[in-house]
Amino acid sequence: MTQAARFRAMGCDVVVGGASDAQGRAIAGLFVERDRIFSRFRPDSELCAVNRSPAPAVRVSAAFAAAVGVALAAARATGGLVDPTLLDALEHAGYDVDFARLRPDPRPCGVPVPSALSAVSLAGPVVVRRPGVRLDLAGVVKAQAVDDGLARLPGEGFVSAGGDVASRGPLEVALPAGGSVRLERGALATSGVVSRHWLRGGARRHHLIDPRTGAPANSPWEQVTVCGATCLAADVAAKAAFLLGDGGPRWLDGRGLPGRFVRADGTVVANAAWSGAIHRATACA
Amino acid sequence: MTGVPQPPTRSPARGAGGSRLAAARRRAQRAKVVVTAGGVAIFGVALVLARASYASHAKHPVQPLTVPRTFVDTVHDDLLRAGIVAPPQAPPQVETATS
Numbered sequence: 001m002t003q004a005a006r007f008r009a010m011g012c013d014v015v016v017g018g019a020s021d022a023q024g025r026a027i028a029g030l031f032v033e034r035d036r037i038f039s040r041f042r043p044d045s046e047l048c049a050v051n052r053s054p055a056p057a058v059r060v061s062a063a064f065a066a067a068v069g070v071a072l073a074a075a076r077a078t079g080g081l082v083d084p085t086l087l088d089a090l091e092h093a094g095y096d097v098d099f100a101r102l103r104p105d106p107r108p109c110g111v112p113v114p115s116a117l118s119a120v121s122l123a124g125p126v127v128v129r130r131p132g133v134r135l136d137l138a139g140v141v142k143a144q145a146v147d148d149g150l151a152r153l154p155g156e157g158f159v160s161a162g163g164d165v166a167s168r169g170p171l172e173v174a175l176p177a178g179g180s181v182r183l184e185r186g187a188l189a190t191s192g193v194v195s196r197h198w199l200r201g202g203a204r205r206h207h208l209i210d211p212r213t214g215a216p217a218n219s220p221w222e223q224v225t226v227c228g229a230t231c232l233a234a235d236v237a238a239k240a241a242f243l244l245g246d247g248g249p250r251w252l253d254g255r256g257l258p259g260r261f262v263r264a265d266g267t268v269v270a271n272a273a274w275s276g277a278i279h280r281a282t283a284c285a
Numbered sequence: 286m287t288g289v290p291q292p293p294t295r296s297p298a299r300g301a302g303g304s305r306l307a308a309a310r311r312r313a314q315r316a317k318v319v320v321t322a323g324g325v326a327i328f329g330v331a332l333v334l335a336r337a338s339y340a341s342h343a344k345h346p347v348q349p350l351t352v353p354r355t356f357v358d359t360v361h362d363d364l365l366r367a368g369i370v371a372p373p374q375a376p377p378q379v380e381t382a383t384s
Contacts, residue, residue, distance in 0.1 A: 011384070017379075077364040078365075142384075160380075160381075163381045163383060163384045164381070164384070165379050171378060172373050172375045172379075173378070174381070176381070176382050179373075180373040181370045181373055182370065182374055183370060184371050185369040186367070186369060188370075188381040192383040193383070194383045195382070195384060223383055227368040227370045228367060230366070233365050233367075233368075234368065236365065237365050257367045258370050274370065277369065277370050277371065
């Protein structure tokens with residue numbers, strides 16, 4: 001496999017394996033372009049322009065419309081758990097500047113903001129929403145960029161962005177809290193609160209908002225890793241499983257998705273699909 | 286007092302003719318109303334029968350096509366397809382973790 005290319009985009013480190021220099025540059029350009037469109041911390045991004053607009057219907061670019069479509073599909077597939085309308089709730093929890101600039105804030109959190117998912121729809125290239133509803137597409141954009149980056153590789157290789165990994169061909173992947181696994185096909189994504197948390201009002205807050213409460217989720221898990229056919233599937237499922245708390249493993253099993261859960265004390269719990277995949281492969285070896 | 290009995294006095298010809306004419310006009314008017322009302326009624330009945338029996342007429346309010354809920358769920362859940370993991374066979378090349 002060709003030497004891995006590394007660059008930084010979307011606030012995380014990106015590693016591309018199996019790409020030529022030109023392919024690596026093309027994938028880096030893809031990430032930069034997505035960041036330019038979807039960053040909520042760049043005033044010139046299309047996302048910020050849409051969120052600033054007072055109009056109930058806004059014509060958007062094809063890339064933006066596609067991301068909104070994916071976000072709404074993710075919301076449907078998870079029963080509304082992965083929700084693109086929780087930006088106000090996220091900011092009320094304290095995540096209102098770029099994470100690198102986030103500092104402990106003694107002020108209390110704002111009032112929890114409920115979901116406005118039912119107030120958003122997509123009609124071709126037009127995003128329709130109730131005035132005042134703002135979007136945050138970070139929940140799907142990075143994973144989609146990983147999938148799109150992998151699609152630009154002509155042969156075997158992988159793309160990893162901030163721990164979301166998609167591979168064409170077998171890939172050995174280190175797991176949270178120790179251990180590793182062989183990714184035979186698809187992608188692995190991990191969601192959790194280990195690295196993206198902050199102090200607000202004297203308490204630890206994090207970015208995984210529960211749409212049922214409009215506040216950071218109270219989950220027994222620190223990190224949830226899911227294996228999906230695509231990075232988008234893995235990432236969306238990992239977020240939903242995290243938000244579901246103790247019901248997360250069963251929810252993943254109901255969809256045949258292998259999942260691995262890490263508690264705050266380091267205890268690792270694998271759902272039946274994960275355990276079965278590992279044991280079946282061991283038994284066959 | 287004697288006298289020749291007189292035949293009963295007839296109403297003037299003009300008055301008798303006018304009365305019959307007025308009666309005929311009334312009958313004609315009633316007949317027109319009856320014929321018109323009957324025509325409308327027959328048209329209405331025919332319209333209803335046509336809507337109820339002719340194949341191209343919609344017999345119920347138009348509704349979106351419905352599909353079984355399980356099919357809808359399957360399509361929605363198709364986003365969440367599983368990948369394949371196996372035990373490690375070599376040292377890890379990359380790491381999955383929260384970013």
